[in-house]
Amino acid sequence: MTDTSHTPTRRGRRGRIRLLLGAACAAVLAVAGTVTATNAYAEADRTLTSSLTGTHNGYYFSFWKDGGNASMTLRENGRYSSSWDRSTNNWVGGKGWATGSRRTVSYSANYNPGNNNTYLALYGWTRNPLIEYYVVENFGSYNPSSGAQRLGTVTTDGGTYDILRSQRVNAPSIDGNQTFYQYWSVRQNKRSSGTITTANHFDAWARAGLNLGTNHSYQIMATEGYQSSGSSDVTVQEGGGGNPTSGPTSAPTTGNPGNGTCNATLSAGQQWGDRFNLNVAVSGTNNWVVRLGLGGGQSIQNSWNASVSGTSGTVTARPNGNGNNFGITVMANGNWNWPTVTCGTS
Numbered sequence: 001m002t003d004t005s006h007t008p009t010r011r012g013r014r015g016r017i018r019l020l021l022g023a024a025c026a027a028v029l030a031v032a033g034t035v036t037a038t039n040a041y042a043e044a045d046r047t048l049t050s051s052l053t054g055t056h057n058g059y060y061f062s063f064w065k066d067g068g069n070a071s072m073t074l075r076e077n078g079r080y081s082s083s084w085d086r087s088t089n090n091w092v093g094g095k096g097w098a099t100g101s102r103r104t105v106s107y108s109a110n111y112n113p114g115n116n117n118t119y120l121a122l123y124g125w126t127r128n129p130l131i132e133y134y135v136v137e138n139f140g141s142y143n144p145s146s147g148a149q150r151l152g153t154v155t156t157d158g159g160t161y162d163i164l165r166s167q168r169v170n171a172p173s174i175d176g177n178q179t180f181y182q183y184w185s186v187r188q189n190k191r192s193s194g195t196i197t198t199a200n201h202f203d204a205w206a207r208a209g210l211n212l213g214t215n216h217s218y219q220i221m222a223t224e225g226y227q228s229s230g231s232s233d234v235t236v237q238e239g240g241g242g243n244p245t246s247g248p249t250s251a252p253t254t255g256n257p258g259n260g261t262c263n264a265t266l267s268a269g270q271q272w273g274d275r276f277n278l279n280v281a282v283s284g285t286n287n288w289v290v291r292l293g294l295g296g297g298q299s300i301q302n303s304w305n306a307s308v309s310g311t312s313g314t315v316t317a318r319p320n321g322n323g324n325n326f327g328i329t330v331m332a333n334g335n336w337n338w339p340t341v342t343c344g345t346s
């Protein structure tokens with residue numbers, strides 16, 4: 001969304017403003033509470049044709065529309081399906097969690113946007129401050145980042161996302177009409193299935209000066225449509241977490257190819273069940289090139305504070321204006337050895 005008191009309304013944007021007004025109206029229907037998603041539920045399928053929030057098969061759901069033939073069917077576990085036609089001005093719905101967090105979200109979708117104003121996104125709210133946020137994975141004819149303030153990018157989960165901020169003034173929210181910011185990550189290469197490491201987006205937003213509130217409201221994998229037609233069949237679940245059974249096996253490692261005083265030192269970061277973070281501290285020069293030799297099966301999932309090229313084999317990092325300390329997330333694929341590291345001047 002954009003601040004319409006500062007940005008002229010254009011034909012391509014007016015629908016988007018109304019679309020997100022609809023999403024905000026849906027947010028007003030949200031209820032408080034915490035739900036833990038499991039597979040130990042067997043509620044029957046349930047088709048919604050009017051606005052409603054609640055829980056189904058262990059997942060929180062939200063469905064809102066302003067009329068017309070949009071419907072959403074709640075299915076097993078974290079699955080839902082939806083369809084809508086042009087009789088519906090605006091609708092939004094999805095399954096997820098009543099309380100958002102830094103969780104890893106896995107989803108798969110049969111998403112059919114066509115050349116329509118619709119999108120597929122992980123969507124949520126926080127309070128203190130009041131923030132509306134989107135991690136947009138796919139969209140139809142309208143790029144929801146259009147008109148927002150671009151603040152950089154983040155590379156995570158096999159793709160690059162544009163980071164943006166926009167503002168709504170005296171607009172509907174989960175706390176009535178308010179003025180609030182929206183934070184965006186919009187995937188440059190669209191997809192309809194994969195993993196969203198929510199913490200990577202939260203952290204990238206924070207590095208760009210976009211801090212979420214301390215009180216999380218709901219977080220859902222949403223489908224939305226405005227004056228359009230389409231369908232979706234989406235399954236969402238929380239990804240793996242915790243500590244790996246065997247973490248990275250290397251001690252802190254320093255690399256130098258012998259061509260000067262440049263040194264790059266690796267140190268351990270956070271670990272999960274399928275990946276681990278490494279911090280890289282470069283010293284001796286501000287004009288460096290760090291090369292990381294990944295082991296068999298490993299790949300780079302995410303990086304920050306450096307310009308990183310490549311995802312497997314030998315990966316190259318260069319300064320991007322954020323200093324001499326950067327980080328990477330390595331997908332282990334069973335290989336928990338740290339990469340080799342060399343450092344030289346460019």
